[in-house]
Amino acid sequence: MEVDPHLVHVAIRWVHVAAMATAFGGAVTVFALSIRPGTDSAGAVLGVAVRYEWLFWAAAGVLAMTGIGNLAAFGAGLLGPSTNWGTTLLLKLGSVLTLVVLSLPRTLAVARTSATSIGTGLIALRNLYAATTAAFAVILAFAIWLAHG
Amino acid sequence: MKLVTWSLATFHATAFVLAIVLFVYSRDALGAGLSGLNTFVGLGLFVALWGTTYVTTSRALKGLDLLTSERDRTVYAGRALRCGAANGMAFLGILGAVAVVAAVLNTRPDQVGLGILFPAVFIAPIAFVVSAAVGGAVGALFGIVDLALFAVAGLAGLDAEPTV
Numbered sequence: 001m002e003v004d005p006h007l008v009h010v011a012i013r014w015v016h017v018a019a020m021a022t023a024f025g026g027a028v029t030v031f032a033l034s035i036r037p038g039t040d041s042a043g044a045v046l047g048v049a050v051r052y053e054w055l056f057w058a059a060a061g062v063l064a065m066t067g068i069g070n071l072a073a074f075g076a077g078l079l080g081p082s083t084n085w086g087t088t089l090l091l092k093l094g095s096v097l098t099l100v101v102l103s104l105p106r107t108l109a110v111a112r113t114s115a116t117s118i119g120t121g122l123i124a125l126r127n128l129y130a131a132t133t134a135a136f137a138v139i140l141a142f143a144i145w146l147a148h149g
Numbered sequence: 150m151k152l153v154t155w156s157l158a159t160f161h162a163t164a165f166v167l168a169i170v171l172f173v174y175s176r177d178a179l180g181a182g183l184s185g186l187n188t189f190v191g192l193g194l195f196v197a198l199w200g201t202t203y204v205t206t207s208r209a210l211k212g213l214d215l216l217t218s219e220r221d222r223t224v225y226a227g228r229a230l231r232c233g234a235a236n237g238m239a240f241l242g243i244l245g246a247v248a249v250v251a252a253v254l255n256t257r258p259d260q261v262g263l264g265i266l267f268p269a270v271f272i273a274p275i276a277f278v279v280s281a282a283v284g285g286a287v288g289a290l291f292g293i294v295d296l297a298l299f300a301v302a303g304l305a306g307l308d309a310e311p312t313v
Binding site: 005008009012050053054057058060061063064065066068069071072073074075076077078080081082086089090093094096097100101102103104105106107108109111112115116 | 159163177191
């Protein structure tokens, strides 16, 4: 049975968007919990942060996999890096790579605090997830420009 | 499954693929490269790389506690080259198996022996040596990057092991 390539690419795009929503929404959620009035210790946020880190890395893998699938849908018609669209794609890919690289120390810091009760305090957690949320917002802006700009 | 293993393995697989995509696209060669790749094969290859990277990262971390032991982090960096080589060979094994099965299915039965299997037997040892060398180099590079990121995470110098 032949699968409609258009249907496959739409499905891949939906999975990509769902993974982005999970990663971005999760970062916003942890950040919102850390600034919630009455939150005065890292312990209150840490359990959610640890769960988020599991989800974040699953989403990162799915985003990389489906992101390449989205680019493959363009085939030979993919615009080059010298165009405005191509420059924006380079900026987006660079931002994603930077976020992935800088997310490992965040995960390790959260894992260490969870395992040993030493290390990251509430303010540090707040800053880590504020930075993650901001990075995702920038990547999302690039993605929207690439899709509709 | 541990969070440290999961995050390190996924970090290695995604950063490796993203770096290659970024480099190839900056040379304006990505469109031509991806246009010849079947979507399901492409997705399957990424999952295969993710899987082999998870298994080899787990082996590199076996018996080590990166979060609390400076010595264990040094041992881990030392294992990175060996586990990277194993990952390169494991991924090539999957890639080769898929390629051989696809070629066999698309070849007349009387030509499978001389046309597919015989060349594959000769090419395989050379390909495994090259994949081990490339995997080992990538593994060693990630070992250095990981140590730097452990330091960024505030782990460097920390050692919660009891000093008796």
